Amino acid sequence: MKKFIEISVAFLSVVGIVAVVVHLFQVAPPQGMALPPGSEWFAEQLPRYKEHPILEHVHILLGGFFILAALIQFQPAVRARYIGVHRILGRLFVISGLVMGASGFMLGMLIPFGGSPERIVVAAGAGLFLYSLLRAFYHVRHKQIQRHREWMMRCFSLGLGVAGNRVLDGLLYPLQLIPDRDLFWITLLLAWVICLSATEVWIRKTRPQFRPGS
Numbered sequence: 001m002k003k004f005i006e007i008s009v010a011f012l013s014v015v016g017i018v019a020v021v022v023h024l025f026q027v028a029p030p031q032g033m034a035l036p037p038g039s040e041w042f043a044e045q046l047p048r049y050k051e052h053p054i055l056e057h058v059h060i061l062l063g064g065f066f067i068l069a070a071l072i073q074f075q076p077a078v079r080a081r082y083i084g085v086h087r088i089l090g091r092l093f094v095i096s097g098l099v100m101g102a103s104g105f106m107l108g109m110l111i112p113f114g115g116s117p118e119r120i121v122v123a124a125g126a127g128l129f130l131y132s133l134l135r136a137f138y139h140v141r142h143k144q145i146q147r148h149r150e151w152m153m154r155c156f157s158l159g160l161g162v163a164g165n166r167v168l169d170g171l172l173y174p175l176q177l178i179p180d181r182d183l184f185w186i187t188l189l190l191a192w193v194i195c196l197s198a199t200e201v202w203i204r205k206t207r208p209q210f211r212p213g214s
């Protein structure tokens, strides 16, 4: 299972970084070609980000930082050898995560591609994301390292769920079963549920019987 988790995390991290780069450079499919999340997304949704350029860029750039920083923070070798780096990067991670989650929440409220259902899904996801981040911070401040690790894993899995949304949307889009706008929020919800469930299984499997400092 460890290998499966590692491959999934690596894959979703690459998807997340690619999503950031593609968005920053406004890569759009050639005219007449239908690509996920759908032609309406490229024609109508993408220009709507320009109504909130600061929110857009803050969210997307911090999203990229979030993934890269998390990959470093979860390396046992970095924690063992460079605990100072882990602490400094950890503080930056918490601050940038709070701004990234809040800006994601705002984007979801202001310009949801999937309309009101997306608003509800994003409010729940952003709430859980911010709660996990703050819980992880609280536990490390109280030297409860095992709990800190578990809440950071939940937080990271919710971040990666956003990349999972792109993957699921890309897989289901060609079937054209439901409108693109609905597929967008349904796959976001699904991705968050799958990522969080896998994380809970992994946490329970790797949780020490005796939890020192927890």
Ligand code: HEM
Pocket: 016, 017, 019, 020, 022, 023, 045, 059, 060, 062, 063, 064, 066, 067, 100, 101, 104, 105, 107, 108, 109, 111, 112, 113, 114, 118, 122, 125, 126, 129, 158, 159, 160, 162, 163
């Ligand atoms: C891993 C960290 C994250 C990355 C890399 C990331 C990246 C992005 C990118 C690139 C977009 C622009 C849409 C696109 O081009 O695909 C976007 C939009 C958005 N993000 Fe994030 N994001 C992350 C985390 C989050 C989190 C935790 C939330 C939860 C609140 C969130 C909520 C949103 C929303 C609501 C939008 C607007 C979607 C729409 O068009 O309706 N993101 N994000």
